[in-house]
Amino acid sequence: MTVLPALTPEAFRKRFPMLRRTVHLASCSLGARSTELDRALAQMLEDMAVGGAPWGAFERQVDEARSRFAALIGARDDQVAVMPNASVGAYQVASTRNWGARKRIVTTTAEFPSIAHVWLAQRACGAEVVYAAPAAEDYAALINRHTSLVSVPLISYYDAARPPVAEVVQAARSVGAEVFVDAYQAVGVEPVDVTRLDCDFLVAGTSKYLLGLPGLAFLYTRSPERTDHAPRLTGWFGRVDPFAFDPYHLDFSTSATRFETGTPAVPACYAANAGLRLIAELNPTTVRAHVRQLGELACERLTEQGEQVRALPPTRRGAHIGLIDADPAALTRRLAERGVVVSPRGDLIRLAFHYYSDIEDIAALCAALRADRAGVGRQPTPSPIDPRSRLSCTQPN
Structure with missing residues (x-):
């Protein structure tokens, strides 16, 4: 077993110069910009400028990203397909299934909508889609011998809740159903x-x-070739030999590349390897402990100053907490003007922590919220009867 070097949060934070001027609490939406990311994109431009056609370098980036992600989640390279996004990954799984005797998909009200929409679209193919509340007994009540697929997020995108994945898997296994896990809000x-x-x-x-x-994005498949039929969506990267350039035959690899389609987004591949190299330097257990500690401190500090916080107990949530506000989108914009980046969803603002986050970020967030609540430095919103407003009372009905 490889023992990772002891990299402190302070040392990790130095890889992200943007954090000197920005409080970044939106990693649940987009991670912070690193020096490694900048170097990777510069390398892509250099690869385009020297040595002729850069496609060999581009292919190596794709393969490296696949391999690094596989290592991160304990999979083999041949079990991982490179996807443009998680929704396409979900569709590729759905497209290989026959919705006959086993036509039920059990998903959850906590599912990210883009994944849920893929399942809903299978109704046109004969699937039955049912929703469980994110509790083990609710899943168990819906999983039966007609169930083909059970979908569960590892961490909820909305409130970072941890559904009972182990219990859900056990219930699915008991009837021979397969399990799809969305780990977007967990990996890293x-x-x-x-x-x-x-x-x-x-x-x-x-x-x-x-x-x-x-x-x-990446799609892990335990047994890539064991599907009801081949994927409905495909492209030249899904072929046994993409460089055969044969327009007459459709062969599929026995590895997870059978789920791949066309040329991946090359800049995203370079960026992926930059990020995955950074993550490979960390101990994920240490990272989880760090973000939990910061989440608890943020809950305490925000509650003390009168904010309404939505957060599950530390062992039952992921890397973000929620701040409830009457207008999360507007508050997000105002906080951004004060150098604090957050992510709104529904009726709350998500405050996400990573290994580069620290207590000074929480202090800056609290200070920005105090100033905003007090109206310090905020431009007044025109009144509906202000003559300078387009919503003046002189306008006709």
Whole structure:
């Protein structure tokens, strides 16, 4: 077993110069920009400028990203497909299934909508989609011998809740159903091991806690070739030999590349490797402890100054907490003007922590909220009867 070097949060934070001027609490949406990311994109431009056609370098980036992600989740390279996003990964799984005797998909009200929409679209193919509340007994009540697929997030995108994945997997196994796990809000800030999860499929992407860019995701498949039929969506990267350039035959690899489609987003591949190299320097258990500690401190400090916080107990949540506000989008914009970056969802603002986050970020957040609540430095909103406003009372009905 490889023992990772002791990298402190302070040393890790130095890889992100933007944090000297910005309080970044939105890693649940987009990770902070690192020096490694800048170097990776510069390397891509250099690869384009020298040595002729850069496609060989681009292919190596794709393969490296696949390999690094596989190592991170305890999978083999041949079990991982490179996807443009998690939704396409979910569709590729759904597209290989026959919705006959086993037509039920059990998902959850805590599912990220983009994944849930893929399941809903299978109704046109004969699937039955049912929703469980994110509790073990609710899943168990819906999983039966007609169930083909059970979908569960490792961490909820909304409030960072941890559904009972182990119990859900056990219930699915008892009837011969397969399990799809969305780990987008988990990989990078806690240990994720597909063998321990005992899942059949898992998706995650590079733009959040993996510190890359949008445009790249990964699909883990336990047994890539054991599907009802071949994927409905395909492309030249899904062929046994993509460089055969044969337009007449459709062959599929026995590895997870059978789920791949066309050319991946090359800049996102370079960025993915930059982020995955950074994550590989960390001990995920240490990262999880760090973000839990910061989450608890933030809950305490925010509550003390009168803010309404939505947060589950530390062992039952992921890397972010929620701040409830009447207008989360507007508050997000105002905090950004004060140098604090957060992520709104529904009726709350998500405050996400990573290994580069520290207590000074929490202090700066609290100070920005105090100033905002007091109206310090805020431009007044025109009244509906202010003659300078377009919503003046002189306007006709």
